[in-house]
Amino acid sequence: MSDSGGIPEIPYNFLSLPYEQSRLDLARAVLIPVPYDSTTSFRSGARDGPNAMILASNGLEDYDAELDLDVSLVGINTTAALEPHMGGPEHMAQRVRSAVARYLAMGKLVGVMGGEHSLAAGAVQAHADVYPDLSVLYLDAHADLRDEYMGTCWGHASGARRIHDVCPLVLVGLRSMSQEESDYIRVNAVPAFTWPSGLDHAAFNRGVIDLLSPRVYISIDLDVLDPALMPAVGTPEPGGMGWDQLTGLLKEVARSRRIVGFDVCELSPGDGPPACSYTAAKLVYKLVAYATAFSD
Numbered sequence: 546m547s548d549s550g551g552i553p554e555i556p557y558n559f560l561s562l563p564y565e566q567s568r569l570d571l572a573r574a575v576l577i578p579v580p581y582d583s584t585t586s587f588r589s590g591a592r593d594g595p596n597a598m599i600l601a602s603n604g605l606e607d608y609d610a611e612l613d614l615d616v617s618l619v620g621i622n623t624t625a626a627l628e629p630h631m632g633g634p635e636h637m638a639q640r641v642r643s644a645v646a647r648y649l650a651m652g653k654l655v656g657v658m659g660g661e662h663s664l665a666a667g668a669v670q671a672h673a674d675v676y677p678d679l680s681v682l683y684l685d686a687h688a689d690l691r692d693e694y695m696g697t698c699w700g701h702a703s704g705a706r707r708i709h710d711v712c713p714l715v716l717v718g719l720r721s722m723s724q725e726e727s728d729y730i731r732v733n734a735v736p737a738f739t740w741p742s743g744l745d746h747a748a749f750n751r752g753v754i755d756l757l758s759p760r761v762y763i764s765i766d767l768d769v770l771d772p773a774l775m776p777a778v779g780t781p782e783p784g785g786m787g788w789d790q791l792t793g794l795l796k797e798v799a800r801s802r803r804i805v806g807f808d809v810c811e812l813s814p815g816d817g818p819p820a821c822s823y824t825a826a827k828l829v830y831k832l833v834a835y836a837t838a839f840s841d
């Protein structure tokens with residue numbers, strides 16, 4: 546029990562859940578806030594993302610009308626924030642890997658709330674250690690396939706490249722890349738869907754899902770969304786996905802594959818209206834709901 550002495554209080558965790566629904570031992574899902582943005586090169590601010598998502602989540606309903614279920618009933622534990630490692634992004638990715646591995650070993654569904662998108666590489670490594678047949682659905686306006694950028698191989702511009710070193714990945718939402726990245730995609734036959742896709746939603750979703758293995762990790766850079774909907778990112782790129790297109794794809798993935806983990810990264814709350822934090826929180830909520838509603 547919490548020790549409020551019966552006095553009403555707002556717990557500081559995702560969905561501001563009471564102790565009974567947020568305690569680690571009973572929770573199906575664990576969310577790890579990672580306030581880290583040390584390699585962002587254009588606009589920093591993603592370090593403020595996890596706190597903004599947690600605060601915004603207090604305004605979400607626990608009940609999900611789309612799925613007709615109360616997401617909080619699965620139990621959602623929000624961990625303390627992971628301390629940034631100032632030894633560099635490779636150290637930080639390994640710290641994320643260790644933290645995620647700890648909760649995977651407890652059998653939890655683990656979600657990372659970033660923070661910059663380079664964190665995904667560590668989270669994916671932890672999942673790949675547990676699930677040898679893992680593939681990654683990487684939703685991002687950018688390819689993030691540079692082997693090295695600004696003196697590091699583990700920064701935000703190399704996240705997908707480091708993931709591709711570990712397991713298959715499918716890039717979705719692409720609309721900005723370098724010549725090096727375009728060549729890498731072609732030479733290595735990396736599945737990459739630019740946006741807009743030119744396909745109707747059902748055909749597009751099917752084309753993406755057919756390339757995914759039975760167990761899928763979802764990695765989301767919020768700049769995959771159109772900046773009209775999500776301006777609060779470090780590197781906004783016009784012409785992005787809509788909310789229904791993104792959640793529609795995620796729901797279809799959850800129906801036909803098993804979502805075993807996820808991250809939602811790059812919310813930079815100071816760069817947009819408060820609605821962006823709410824949107825990011827709702828996306829975390831949807832991922833927990835989809836991943837648990839359709840699993841056995």
Ligand SMILES: [Mn+2]
Nearest residue numbers: 686687766768
């Ligand atoms: Mn991006």
